[in-house]
Amino acid sequence: MTASVPAALPHGERWFDDGLYTSVTDVAHRSPGWLDTAVSVWSTYGLFLFGALLLAAWWRARPSGSARAALALAAPLVVLATFVVSTGLKALLREQRPCQTLHTVTVEACPALGDWSLPSNHAVLAAAVAATLLFTDRGLAALAVPAAVAMGASRVWVGAHYPHDVVLGLAVGAGVAWALMAGARRATVPVAERLGTTRLAPLVAKR
Incomplete structure (x- = not known):
């Protein structure tokens, strides 16, 4: 485990969920090493599962109709657009990581100053995939x-995010992707019909 860098928020500010964050990281600190390792692996590599789910959704949609397959093809672009929105919010809100502002011990090394915390990109991406x-x-x-909820919770467990970072991330990811x-x-029906007449037809229909 890595001790976070203690520092004070400007003007003595504190977030309403500081106590919840420190409680979770304290439980993680006292938990068996195998559990922390499992959560850390999921937190770090779990997004690959969501990528696999997007691919599986497209593959399963091909036999069922071209419009649904075309929508499944659009899903990764929607997730990417949601990530761009999240990145913009981070730059606007400029919230430091909790492991930079609170005296606590975290499972993972604390990100550097300026690696903004709000919202959690992991939560945004996971929720966006779930919404699509x-x-x-x-x-x-x-x-x-x-799985998206578990991804968000893991980010608090390893010490990378406040709980409100995760909640906002899930809301942003789901809301933007849904819209x-x-x-x-x-737009999928005309797009699918057009693709169906080209060499790209296998993308929207199983042959």
Whole structure:
């Protein structure tokens, strides 16, 4: 485990969930090493699962109809756009990491100063994927939704984020992706029909 760098927030500010953050990191500090390792691995590499779910959703959509497959193809672009929104929010809000502002011990090394905390990009991406799957594959969405919550919780456990970073990240990811997918759904039928007449037809229909 790595001790975070203690520092004070400007003007003595404190977040309402400081206590919850320190309680979680204290439990993590006292937990078995194997559990911290498992959570850390999930926190670091779990996003690959969400990428695999996007790919699986597209693959499963191909036999079911070109419009749904075209929407599944749009999903990664929606997730990317949601990430851009999240990055912009980080630059605007400029919240330091909790491990930079509180006296606590964290499972993972604290990110450097200026690596902003709010919202959690991991939570944003996980929630965005879950939201797109609600449009393209409800079966996979049933796996992605709890996995997104688990991803967000893991970011607090390892000490990288306040709980409110994660909550806002989940809300931003789900809200932006839902709105973009709702808009994309209206365009998928003509796009799919056009692709179906080209060499790219296998992208939207199984042959």
